Amino acid sequence: MPHLIAISGPSGSGKTTWISQFLKHQSTPQYYVCPGLGDLSVDLAHIGYRFPWVQVVPEAQLTAILADLPEQATVYLEWGFHLDLGSPFLAELPWERVAVLPPDLAESDWHGWSDRIVTGNPVAAPANGYLPEIWCTPLNGQVFDPPSLEALLLEVSGGAYGQVGRMKGIFELPDGRAFHVDFVEGLPGMAYTELAIPRWLEGRPDRFSGIEVVGYGLEREAIAQTLLDSTLSDAALAQYQQHYQSLDPAEEALFV
């Protein structure tokens, strides 16, 4: 029997982190699903980049995949805080239900829903019934001016465009590298991780990048405009790529 695990909890509690510890093992077929954010989300793409052996399942293919799983398969279903815990989809299959919750959360819908509680990050649980909004957008093909990206991440996470509790993204830089960025309000700093994928030095990267912001009173248009103002034009990108292509690989390694 395939092992089905559904994981839920508040934004930033550490659901993806909890799942990731199991995805490192390559012995049995593993599937990762994160519905509710369209065909490709930051988490889905990030898991795909980090664990190439894991099959990441776009929402549209979910039913078909679940119907035809190998015997030893494990499916991790990340059930976002914004999705209904009473959804018939969860009821239809024998999911093991895991709630990743902040240590001081004594009572919540997740408590009643879960088979098992895992202690996660000490994030603030949403005030009663008042769920934050999610705004996400793919940024495929966009490459960022690095200092602009830094300023924009600082502003978004600092609350310049609404009160942000969570921000994650995958961003392309002109030297061909892509970074995963993760911010959780209340946790120190912002985590930047370079993705172990090939450098993209010819034209606009044809692979997923994007941003996801969770919070209250989000000024979506202002965030979008700031993102746009921080991305490189064709001409600027071509100039960067010409520069990086001309660098000797050995010499370049010194600057990484």
Place this chain on the structure above:
Amino acid sequence: MKLAVISCIHGNYEALDAVLCDIDNQKAEQIYCLGDLVGYGPYPNAVVEMIRSLDIPTCQGCWDEDIVEGLNACECSYPSQLAEKRGHLAHEWTNRVIHPEVREYLASLPMTLRQDNLCFVHGSPNSQHEYLLPTMDGFAALERVLAAEADVLFCGHTHVPYLRELENGTLSVRVQQPGQGETQRQFTAPLKRIVNAGSVGEPRHGRPNATYVLYDTDTTQVTLREVPYDYKKTCAAILEQGLPPIFAWRLERGMEFAERAEDAGHVCER
């Protein structure tokens, strides 16, 4: 005599008003201004009118120059593409609202002011765009004061006030030329000082308070001043005037409207 030196007001009238009050209370007899009266902030005309009505000797800053000559700053004087786009928005807005006589006044400002052994500039004696950061190489910093032919060089432009004292600067030079023997000479510089006046209207030291400096010509004492003011009023005016709201957000945090260029040594050739 007690001097007050102010810089980088950037159309922030509330901050200027508070600083002038503080200068009064400190009983300074003469005020100098290091430029950047306009740009980013909501009251460029009122700031210039105030400076003019008080007859404050002022040198020209890079923003003042841009309003006079059209956008002159090349992209290299912005630390990021984002800062550049925002800078252009601020420039367009300022350019639209500025009165003709204010533009004329800004055009008339000198690059350098002097009083005895003191020299006043916006950025550095070389350029309005050069940043004299406190971390700059000591000998390079010494060169700037010597180039100004002064003992104390007052500058602004970085928006963070500081005093830097340079003592016992010595260099020796050994020269070989074909067909001639080796020659040597020594160079010693007496105590030189760089005083950065910070910023009245666009502070960057991490708090929203206005900054400026006092200098006593008799005792040579330098005092860095930090003056609280009602920055919320300026923030409200930024929104009201239709300037980018992010300027208000950054001002509240002492983050400056736009970050400064990282390459301090860079001097734009344009």
Place this chain on the structure above:
Amino acid sequence: MQWAILSGIEGNLAAYEAVLADIRRQRNPVTDLYIVGDLVGLKGDNEAVVRRVREPQPGEPIPQVCTGWWEEQCFSLHGFRGLPDAPELVERYGLGAVKDLWETVSRQTVQWLATLDFGFHELDCLLIHGSTVSYSDELTPETPPITLCDGLIRADANTLFCGRSGRAFECWIEPGALRSTVTTLDQTAAPQEQEKSPRRVVGVGNVGRVGQPAYVLYDPGADRVSFKQVQGSVAKGFGASKGLGYR
């Protein structure tokens, strides 16, 4: 590895040929040839020099060329960059020079000159015509020490090779002490002593401007500069060169 660095050919083809001949005669072969500006000038055959530089003979090192004061005058005259109508040129050499330079350097050549670099950073050296401040900067042994020191700091190099003054010299700048104390709103930092290892400015002489053709050789391995002066014209042939190496 050995570099030959020269400047100020100023259209003087015979002088350039004499230097090339001298370079060929070096026992320690010259691996890199740098020309730090002023290929063209008022007195010689500018087009012939540019042709010769662009088309080295088999076995000759390929010259790496950066722009100089005279090239900048061409850019100004042809409206490529800088102020229009070459005011610097008029001031120094008069209006006649404008006509001469206009007639002796074709637009096509100016276009090629405009593709050249301002200077080269190689190893811990900067090779440039004037300084990083300006192509017209004339660094000499008489330049104030602090200005030379600043020039090296700005160049971010241990050795700055330059050509604008046309003079040949090696000038070591040895910073002694400097005590720097910074006070901010929040604190007075402990004084810092700035000490630096010696660095130098090297004037590479000039090939064709005045006197006998001169240039420098630099051996990066030994960090050794030697001054070369070439006798008269090419026609004088073997044994005509006299090297002045020291240190």
